[in-house]
Amino acid sequence: MSTTTAQHTASSAGTAGAGYRTLWRWHFYAGLFVMPFLVILAITGTLYCFQPQIEPLLYPHRLVVEPQATPRLSPDALLTKARTAMPADAVAVTAAIATMPDRSAEFVFRLRDGDKQSVYVNPYSGEILGTLSVEHRFMQVDRMLHRKLLLGKPGELLMELAACWTLVMIGTGVALWWPRxxxxxxxxxxxxxxxxxxxxxxxxxxxxxxxxxxGAVAFVLTGLPWSGSWGKQFKALATSANLGAPAGSWGSLPLRSALPGAHAEHAGHTHAAPDAAESKMGSMPGMVMDDLPLPSTPWAVGNVRVPESTGRNRMQALSLDRVITLVASLGVTDGYDIALPTSPTGVYTVSYFPADPKAERTLYIDQYSGAVLKDIRYGDYGAVSQTVSYGTSLHMGRYFGVANQILCAAISLGLAGMAITGCVMWWMRRPQRLPGAPSRERAAPPMRGWKTGLVLLGMVFPLMGATLLAVWLADRMLFRGEQEFAS
Structure with missing residues (x-):
């Protein structure tokens, strides 16, 4: 770096006030870690915000049909058609209910090897339009890249850390920018x-x-409740304080189909384990809503227990047609998904996750009698879950239509721009050795407020607290000889 530039930077730092370089040092460390993740989050998040517009362009021959004046085939007839495109041992697990005249009908099947395939059917003619792997379709890959870098749990933790360190980056960045x-x-x-x-x-x-x-702080705070580590702990804490999921989410209320012939005194109690055939067909004990093959569920009901296979007596289950008619009579007519019962004691699980959080619904319907075992609405949520629901809708660009999508894209791409400009500045300083962090002040002020804030942040986000401590120790041990600022 030139002598003139070094003098200019040193002068700027000197006039910025005590503590400036300390803040800059932490801003540098936060940015160094966050920058690559911000770019990934920005690109994948922007794409996912525009999923409704992008997917029909990616798969037009599967998702889009020519509207016709003829009546649509019944859901049961469409499901029967969809089965013909799958192996005989494939199990239908989800039905997407949408009545838009230019969209196909979609059913998800689970194959013997565990893979899930979507089958698309022309709702007017019953023609099979094609199939897509649920896990490998473009938007699902984009979503998993956004949430966990396609690396499973380690990637999920990395993304959570990146989100938390973004708060440090923003806080120190605003302090550095603040007019002096x-x-x-x-x-x-x-x-x-x-x-x-x-x-x-x-x-x-x-x-x-x-x-x-x-906007960046809002993005982080509305995204963290969905994270794999802190988000789950936060949900459990909110529920235990009666501020999260509605009553019964943790199994305090029975949620199972009442089999004909079963004695009334058995209702709500644990029965003997099912036989091998039932176990193979049905859901595993302890499964929750988040485990179901549903594309999306409201945050508040993620821990609601899934019915267990417990009975022996059998009778004919309700048809999909009758269930859809029943759901329509309850006020939910379009844009929802049904997890189909795959065991003799399973239930029809309806997940309605619209743009307006106040309209969210989760219903459990007895597969034999059609009785509504539970109807969870926005009003049943605790205060925390209601807030998270609004935050989620805004975060995903759903709450106020295309304008919300554009706003989210602007914030996301702006954050990517921040990462790029930060990288350019780092490169222009031409550090002689990595990482090229700004050196310490000779006599840094106590900065008790900032230290207190970091401690509190580390307590609220323990995983981030551990990394804060690790960075502080590494900084002290590896760069303790640095004193004067030298850009």
Missing amino acids: EKTTLRAALRPRFTLKGRPLWKNLHAVMGAWLAL
Whole structure:
């Protein structure tokens, strides 16, 4: 780096006030870790926000049909047609209920090897339009990349850490940007295109970060409840405090089909284990809503227990036609999914996850009598779950239509731009050795408020707290000889 640039940077740091370089150092460490994840999250999140528009373009011959004046075939007839496209031992597990005149009917089957395949049927003619692997279709891959980098649990934890460290990056970034001396807030929010070289990149990075800060924090906070580690713990805590899932989510209420001939006194109690054939067909004991083959379920009901296979007596189950008619009579007519019962004591599970959280519904319907065993609505949620429901809808770009999608895309791509400008600035400093972090101040102030904030953040997010401690120790041990700032 040139002597002039070094002097300019040193001067800027000196006039910025005590603690500036300490904040910059932590901002650097946070950004160094977060940058690659931000780019991935931005691209995958933007794509997923526009799923309703993108998927018909990717699979037009499967998802899109020509509207016709002739009546649609019944759901049972369509399901029968879909079975012909699958092996004889495939099990129908999900039906997507949509009545848009230009969309095909979709049914999901589980194959012997555990793979799940979607079958698409023309609702007017019954023609098989094709199949898609549920796990390998583009948007599902995009979703899993967004949530866990396609790496399973380790990737899920990495993404959770990246989200938490983004909070550190935003907090320190706003503190570094905050107007000082004679600079006004209005001037600090305007990019200065008259600058050249690294000062221009720094200015663009700072101004862009200031505009995006609030949206970025909202993105992180609305996404974390769905994370694999902290999100599950948070859901359990909210439920135990009666602020999360509705009553019965943890098995305190019976949720099972009442088999004909079963004695009334058995209702709500654990029965003998099912025979081998039933076990193979049905759900495993202890399964929850999140385990069902449903594309999406409301956050509040993720821990609701799935009915267990417990009975012996049999009779003919209700047809899909009758279940859909029943659900329509309850006020849910379109845009929902039904997890089909795959055991003699399973239930029809209806998951309605619309853009408006207040309309969310989860229903359990007895597969023999059609009795509604449980009807969970937004009003049944605790305060935390209601908040998370709104946050989820906004996070996914669903709440107020295309404008919400565009806003989410702007924030996501803006964060990717932040990562890129930060990387450019780092490169322009040409560090002599990696990682090239800003050196410490000779006499840094106590900064008790910031330290307290980091401790609290580490307590709220324990996984992040452990990494905060690890970074602090590494910084002290590996770079303790650094004193004066040298860009």
